[in-house]
Amino acid sequence: MATAAVATRRPGPGDRARRWASGFRERDTWWAYAFLVPWAFGFVVFTAGAMVWGAIISFTNYSVVAPSHSVGLANYRQIASDPYALLSLKNSFEMTAIYVPFEMGLALLFASMLARVTRFDGFFRTVYYLPVMTPTVAIGGMYLLMFNGPYGLVDQFLGYLHIPEPYWLTDPNWIKPGIAAMLVWQVGGNTVLYLAAIKNVPQQLYEAASIDGASAWRRFKDVTLPMISPTLFFTFVILTVYGLQVFDQIYTAFYNPSNAKISSDTSLMYVIYLFQQAFDYLHMGFASAMAWLLFGIIMVITAFQILVSKRFVYYEGEQR
């Protein structure tokens, strides 16, 4: 503020640095830092510090109970040769590949229908959102009972329709679609998100399209989809990350003393294997390496998604 009056010569980098440093003499600055103390402590200890420590551990054979020493890249090499680690990674990818399009498609379908309804819309929104409010453990437990082939509710219903009833909990071909279906039951969250995005599309665009004689399908394809593509893209990234990391429901349904006998390796997700390695077998070093590998994979996928999205996502020029 006051410095503007004295600026007779062009400010160089030294001046800017000095001005920047003079910020530390302001009382306000210290007030701001005081406000930030709790967060900064948490960030340094539980995020940045934890990440560094995790990275270090991933190069050791740390196990909490015994003394540890460095093992170099052995943990990472072991992932490559551990059949279960590779299998679980493949399982996670396959399940996510089923789940994400399924979830996005249904959310889009429900949202576009909800957008055309002005009666009972509050009721529908509540009903569709209810599963999101159900405890994940209850979902896993109910899944176990309702998808219990061939006696569960789902198979009984399929039986009425004379559709062959799959053994959702034991048949390797049906375990992943079943898990994806269980996750998609909570589609309400994304439905609400897409609905908000659709409602945010300027009405004039539809009117203009109608005047040009665009059919309902064309209006959806050429107006709605491009206009909500940022939201679609955002959820695409988030859901992929979620699918690769989902734990609670699957662990409840498949990794419980009660079904240890029936569960096959098809339900072994990467995060579940990581968790078992870390806390059941105390292979903390190996599990940390798995965690960092997942982090790397997620970053690569996200970067790839961002790259590809440049072609498909339309950002409205002056959004806020």
Next chain:
Amino acid sequence: MTSVASEGRAGAPTPEIPPVALGPDESRWRRRLPLLKQLPFIVLLAAFSVLFIYPFLWLVSASLKTRGTVFDNKLIPHPFAHDVFHNYAVIWSAAPFLRWFANSMYITLLAAVLVTFASALTAFAFAYFRFPLRNFLFGCVLATMMLPTVVTMIPVYLIWHHVGLSSSQIPLWAPNLFGSAFYIFLQRQFFMGIPRTYFEAARMDGDNYFTMFWRIAVPIARPALIVTFLFEFKAKWNDLMTPLIYLHGYHQYTIPLGLYDLLGVYSPSAGGSGDYEWLMAAFVLATLPLLIIFAFGQRYFVRGITLQGYKG
């Protein structure tokens, strides 16, 4: 374009405090579609809603049945359990259910309150003050948002292990003392919408920055704080992974861990006698608090979800 919205809220006198936009504006969509045109969609939506509501009905129905009929998949229990709520009565005494409930409640409430105010403090600092390193530090907040939890899961456990608290309930709520990235981001948006003149006026009145934050910023940002509280309540009430890591005593358990445990105990293949009707009652009881929270805070959930779309 958004300024048109405020006129849409007709009737109410212009409030002293301008409404801070939370989520998109619905008013421009609010034109009536003819009922006949809506009807096919209403019918379809009603048909699909069975998928979402029937499992609840099935669950409640199963929780009222006797052992032999739990899995008959009939909607109306026939016969009912001895007295209708027999299974509910049993579950209270069969497991330390009340204890788990109390544990969950205290951890969840404490965690939600702490994260709300810790995030508010941080968010306000980023929204109001200009200070060196601000952008860098806020970049750190955003980066945290994208970080997978498993990356910090093990070292955070080891931190608690080294301070001797790794088998207590403290690790379940204590990290919330430091705020959480997503909520900080969400609340910062909100705080930035408050006109600076309010704060200047408060400063004139002799407020220091903290009392200004507490008296002016927090009350105005209440909707954002409620969204934070509700989201965190839901997340903590449901969390299974963290309790699995930290809680080992039966009496320390939270509801999700307790349910997970019962699922194993009651299953015939693990030596139980298949008391699934009790388990169903336990599931219903575990879901109730969330449904109650949802009934009161539905619009905040919708707003919060909507805001997620803008964080990218």
